[in-house]
Amino acid sequence: MSANTFEATSAPSPASRTDASSENTGSSAIxxxxxxxxxxxxxxxxxxxxxxxxxxxxxxxxxxxxxxxxxxxxxxxxxxxxxxxxxxxxxxxxxxxxxxxxxxxxxxxxxxxxxxxxxxxxxxxxxxxxxxxxxxxxxxxxxxxxxxxxxxxxxxxxxxxxxxxxxxxxxxxxxxxxxxxxxxxxxxxxxxxxxxxxxxxxxxxxxxxxxxxxxxxxxxxxxxxxxxxxxxxxxxxxxxxxxxxxxxxxxxLLYKTHDDGESRFSDIIETKSGVITVTKDGTVYGGGAYDGRLNVSVVNDRNGIARAYGIGAMKPNAKKVLMIGLASGSWARVIENLPGVEDFTIVEINPGYTELISRYPTVAPILKDPRIHIVFDDGRRWLNRNPNEKFDLVVMNTTWHWRSNITNLLSQEFMELVRGHLAPGGLFYFNTTSSADAQKTAATVFPYALRVYNFVAVSDAPFSFDKERWKKILTDYKMDGVAAVDTSTEAGQKRYEDLLSYADTVHAPPTDTGLESRESILARTKDDTVVTDDNMVIEWRTVFRFPEGP
Amino acid sequence: MPPRSSPSGSGSGSSSSSSPPRTLPLAARAWVGTVFLLSGFAALLYQVVWQRSLFAIYGINVEAVTMVVTAFMLGLGLGSLAGGVLSKDGTRNVLRLFALVEALIGAFGLVSLPIFHGVGQATLGLPLAVVFLVTFVLVLLPTMLMGSTLPLLVAFLVRSTGNVGKSVGSLYFVNTIGSAFASALSVVYLLGHQGQKRTVFIAAGFNFTVAVLALIGERLFRSPPVTETTKEEVPS
The missing domain is CATH 1.20.1250 (Growth Hormone; Chain: A;)
Incomplete structure (x- = not known):
């Protein structure tokens, strides 16, 4: 603060001030x-x-x-x-x-x-x-x-x-x-x-x-x-x-140093809830952050969609399903075709995503599936406001663990909230985006946990990534009558075998992409922190980040 | 005992215009600046933490965010009006009022998070309009108190310097600088290392410090209240 901040440099003489005030008498209102x-x-x-x-x-x-x-x-x-x-x-x-x-x-x-x-x-x-x-x-x-x-x-x-x-x-x-x-x-x-x-x-x-x-x-x-x-x-x-x-x-803003000065997005949807952009190759960005790709094929898997198919190996015949976050709709499209799904509620904060989905035939059918109810709301608030809703499966393909307000979906308190919405034997399956803090939190709150690549599945009841169920999903799953994997071709058969072998990774030393047991997660993350609403640690591990363009 | 000027009798002319403006000593200027800087610092810390806390309860969809922000802004605006009303009376000791306001903000701050959480949980199932009303009432008291501080100190400073633009500009400057520092510090350090509860406690500590500083300053750099005696002392 400079020394003369409060200096009255040229205060008028009392006489002149009296005159001024007289002139203003009667007009003192602003x-x-x-x-x-x-x-x-x-x-x-x-x-x-x-x-x-x-x-x-x-x-x-x-x-x-x-x-x-x-x-x-x-x-x-x-x-x-x-x-x-x-x-x-x-x-x-x-x-x-x-x-x-x-x-x-x-x-x-x-x-x-x-x-x-x-x-x-x-x-x-x-x-x-x-x-x-x-x-x-x-x-x-x-x-x-x-x-x-x-x-x-x-x-x-x-x-x-x-x-x-x-x-x-x-x-x-x-x-x-x-x-x-x-x-x-x-x-x-x-x-x-x-x-x-x-x-x-x-x-x-x-x-x-x-x-x-x-x-x-x-x-x-x-x-x-x-x-x-x-x-x-x-x-x-x-x-x-x-x-x-x-x-x-x-x-x-998205491409940054990689901007060629000419490229344009194939879609831009601007709403009060944010900006959704889609690149020419079908990659979706929500608010500038990678939000998935428009793909439901487990054979040409460009978006890790195999993790959605993997639900069938852990929680067969889930009847009532909740998904928090719709994004490109690819995950919803896969889940709606899992065997046994009868009622599928999706809570999405940004209505712009349904507009986006309606424009792409790969995912558009979810908007017409009578089993699917899309609610536009904050996921946490919706759970709080619907305390009696119970689900066999709660899925959350969450955004990056360091984005603003993500604590609301990855904290201990939130996981306790989800626990209250799980039916007996219910499974909560969500993307940790490889955050050790989020993985530790999940494995601490729930007695049963399994890491699936960068996702974590947790439950109050025992479960596993069962190879036989996984095999059944890979052979029996159909979308619009088309098998997920066509094993009649050499390439298809190889892909099938690669996917099937994934179930064995739980017995191998943990890798970033494989399965990992709860005990291993807790041992690996012993120096990390359980995320709480108060500490918000997940958002503030690194204060400054400089995301690169695709 | 000199008679107090009634609010209606202390309009734009009369007593105030006959009160001679003074140049505040350097120490007084530094003191006022420090006090209001710390006040702005604490206020923004509250806003950062309270908004985070309320977002966790009411959601981060744009409707909920708008509801919370609007409640904050209206609270500040109404507080400004209340501060203005209180400052009208030229004989009222605005610095003591300011100290009281800061102490009340700090007291509310200490219990704010449990209150927000309790009320938030209790109102979640209610219609949006009712939730807005409850949120509004919830943040009304502290934000009104915050909003009242600027008019109170402006009143003090204008009585001392006789320059509105400089008074508003100067106070606005230090208060906003304090808020800017708080905003930066909250994201660079406080939220990540201290969490919500401790950050709020830190803010409350600043409020109580400000209240004490205001009372000390009130004794040291007291601006004489407008009385008949002072009126008579003014040369014509």
């Missing part, structure tokens, strides 16, 4: 204009923050630290901006001084322009710089936005003993605007518009607010003409400029 501007600038500031977070979260695959770092930089920028604004408030002014309004209008205008290019800057720099670099632009834009509130207060609030009271109204208007900005941008704009259009809306909104302020600033004739020309030019070019700036933003 003009609606000030409150409206406070609200609108708050709207824009939070709208941009939401927009920037969507971009940053995509670039970092939803790294837990990304929001905290963004917020820190954002707040730092706001803080410095408000401090710099103090320099514009040194000269004691009359309330409603147009000179302050001029500074305010200029700040709002410049901040809007700067803020509108922050998101595209993440894309532009993704090829050559890691994600923290563009945060510098966030700081600059936030700094400009942060200057607005002090300037506005200096303009609209008299320096009397009711300043605190009046400030509270301006502050409230700013907070209400911020809340609306967050809500409207996150809930409506990002749900209904492509990100480039959201950027355009905020950009134009900022320019219009700046123009409105400057129109009241009593500029000189030349100033008015110049301001008008600049504003009209900026508004006229806003559409093409924003389209160009945001073009291929998700491709740039």
């Amino acid at each position: 003009p609606p204009f000030v409150l409206v501007v406070a609200g609108l600038t708050g709207f824009l500031a939070l709208g941009y923050e939401i927009l920037w977070f969507r971009v940053l979260a995509f670039a970092t695959w939803g790294l837990p630290a990304s929001f905290g770092i963004l917020l820190a930089v954002y707040l730092l920028g706001i803080a410095v901006g408000s401090r710099i604004a103090g320099a514009f408030c040194k000269k004691e002014v009359e309330k409603f001084d147009p000179a302050v309004l001029k500074s305010l209008g200029i700040f709002v205008g410049i901040s809007s322009i700067a803020a509108s290019f922050v998101g595209p800057a993440f894309g532009m720099l993704a090829k050559t710089r890691e994600w923290p670099w563009p945060l510098g632009f966030v700081a600059i834009a936030a700094g400009l936005l942060g200057a607005v509130l002090p300037l506005l207060c200096h303009f609209g609030i008299a320096p009397d003993e009711r300043a605190g009271s009046k400030l509270s109204y301006v502050y409230l208007a700013n907070i209400v605007g911020s809340t609306l900005g967050s809500f409207v941008t996150g809930f409506l704009f990002l749900d209904r518009l492509p990100i480039a259009k959201v950027g355009l809306v905020l950009y134009v909104g900022g320019l219009l607010v700046a123009g409105t302020i400057l129109a009241r600033a009593k500029l000189s004739q030349t100033g008015k003409i110049a301001t008008g020309i600049v504003l009209v030019a900026l508004l006229a070019t806003a559409g093409p400029v924003m389209n160009k700036a945001w073009d291929r933003i998700y491709e740039k």
Whole structure:
């Protein structure tokens, strides 16, 4: 903090202050204009923050630290901006001084322009710089936005003993605007518009607010003409400029150093719940993170779908099944065809995935299967709100163990919650994405556990990856009347034998891809930590990660 | 005993405008800055942990996140209004009020997580609108207290310096710097190494420290209340 932070550099003489107050008598109320501007600038500031977070979260695959770092930089920028604004408030002014309004209008205008290019800057720099670099632009834009509130207060609030009271109204208007900005941008704009259009809306909104302020600033004739020309030019070019700036933003953020400058996704689905993108080869990315591939073939297994078929070897004839997380639908498609499945509930947080699935014939049939009920909800919340639902099988092809809020699905508390939803002999089978902490947690909570590649199956009743059942699945499983493995060909027979031999890996020394007993898991993970809601250890093992592009 | 100015009688003119602005001594400036920086630091720690805690209860789908964030923001806004109302009375000692507010935030902080968890579990089966209402009430008290701190300190500073823009800018600056540090520290160290409970306890420790510092500062750098005596001392 600088020494002169609180310095009143040019406090007026008592006499002049008395005169000023006399002039303002009768107009002590804050003009609606000030409150409206406070609200609108708050709207824009939070709208941009939401927009920037969507971009940053995509670039970092939803790294837990990304929001905290963004917020820190954002707040730092706001803080410095408000401090710099103090320099514009040194000269004691009359309330409603147009000179302050001029500074305010200029700040709002410049901040809007700067803020509108922050998101595209993440894309532009993704090829050559890691994600923290563009945060510098966030700081600059936030700094400009942060200057607005002090300037506005200096303009609209008299320096009397009711300043605190009046400030509270301006502050409230700013907070209400911020809340609306967050809500409207996150809930409506990002749900209904492509990100480039959201950027355009905020950009134009900022320019219009700046123009409105400057129109009241009593500029000189030349100033008015110049301001008008600049504003009209900026508004006229806003559409093409924003389209160009945001073009291929998700491709740039995903491919990073591997971006060829031309490739486009075959599908982009943007909803309030996130961004789903599909590459030309059918790889699905949710919020920038690998989310699976559109494949149900155990022969041409590009997505480890054999782990889904393996359910039949551990839990035969599961009648009532719950799956938390739908993603590409490949796992659901395999599970719906497992023998014995009668009732299949899927809880998915992002409705965009059903739209995605409807576009791909490989997985689309799950949307028409009368046994399948898709619920859009938070998985943990759904379990909490449906305490009487019991399942023979609970499956969770969870995302990366280090992504934001994943603790909610991998903690000891969550596993206890799932336990309460397992029917007698029920199995919980989930992806640990190779996290030793998650594996230890599962093997600690449940008395019976088995690692299947990077998945862990747990239960309160004994179970095994039974070779005979596995053999039966591999020979009898059919999807739309087609066998999972065609053993009539040499290649098919070889694949069948490779798959079948997987059941024997439980007797061999554990490998990353094989089966592993509970005892072995616990011995191997003795130095790791049981994940709890409180320690969230799984998310914070490595604070900074720099995911590479595919 | 000098008469207190009634809120209605201390409008934009009268008593305040006749109260001479002063330049705060360096020590006072550093003290105010430190106090509000620590206050902002603690507030953001709470927000980070409370939101995480509430997300675990109510979910991380966008509706639940919006509900929690909106409740936080509205609480801050209403708190700002309450702080503004309290600061209207020129004779009221805003620094003591500020200290009290910080102590109350700290006290709530100490018991906050068990309260959130208990109430959260009890309301999970209720309709979304009811859950929103409960969440709103749940975070209303602490966030209102947090929101009231800025108007209180602005009132103190404006009485001392007579400059609104600089007062708001300066306080906003240190408070937001504190919040920025808290945000960075929470993700770089606190959440991963201390967990939710201990992070909240650390925040509460800061609140109590701030309350004590405010009371000490109130004695050392007291801004004279607006009284008839001080009015008479003002040269015309």
